Amino acid sequence: MIYVNLDKMMRLKGIGLVKLAERVGITTANMSLLKNGKVKGIRFETLSKICEILQCQPGEILEYRDNEHAK
Template identity: 60%
Template sequence: MIKIHIDVLLAKQKMSVTELSERVGITMANLSILKNGKAKAIRFSTLEAICEALQCQPGDILEYVSDVDE
């Protein structure tokens, strides 16, 4: 399972979901799907834009958690 940590990074940057959506160029609906862990995939270009906007690395956003760890 892949966990998404966009909420944590938004809080650290004191940035709203709306602001991130505008900076990255994706809809609020798609950003919501991503941050709630409902997305099936993410484009590298989107991941890159999120990393640039949040000044982070992909590993700060994505975390693999084994089903055994759950």
Template identity: 55%
Template sequence: MAIVVNLDVMMSRRKMSLSELSERVDITPANLSILKTGKAKAVRFSTLERICQVLDCQPGDVLEYRSDEAKWQLDEAVLQVED
């Protein structure tokens, strides 16, 4: 099971930098970066709510569930493109 964080996609759509989002959400850039790169083990609902308010989106726009098989297929596709 994999939860994929699409924060970079939403930030790009809103033309918002990491530093601007971190300031507006009131979270450190380091913690936001951990979330953005998918390294976070958890996210507080209050943080997710503020992110959604600032980015004018739904939680499902930021977080996505992918089965292990779907993640494996995506990883394989990325590797093929990189070769």
């Protein structure tokens, strides 16, 4: 299962949800859904912009955990 570690990265970089959403160019609602891992997918374009703003790699935002490990 894919887990989104966006909140951890946002805390680390000291940027808020609203500001990040504005800079990425998506709605606060969608950014909130993404942060909470409630979306079906993420576009490369969105991921690229997030990485650019947070100065990180996609692997720092998205993480694969198998179901047993996740529990």
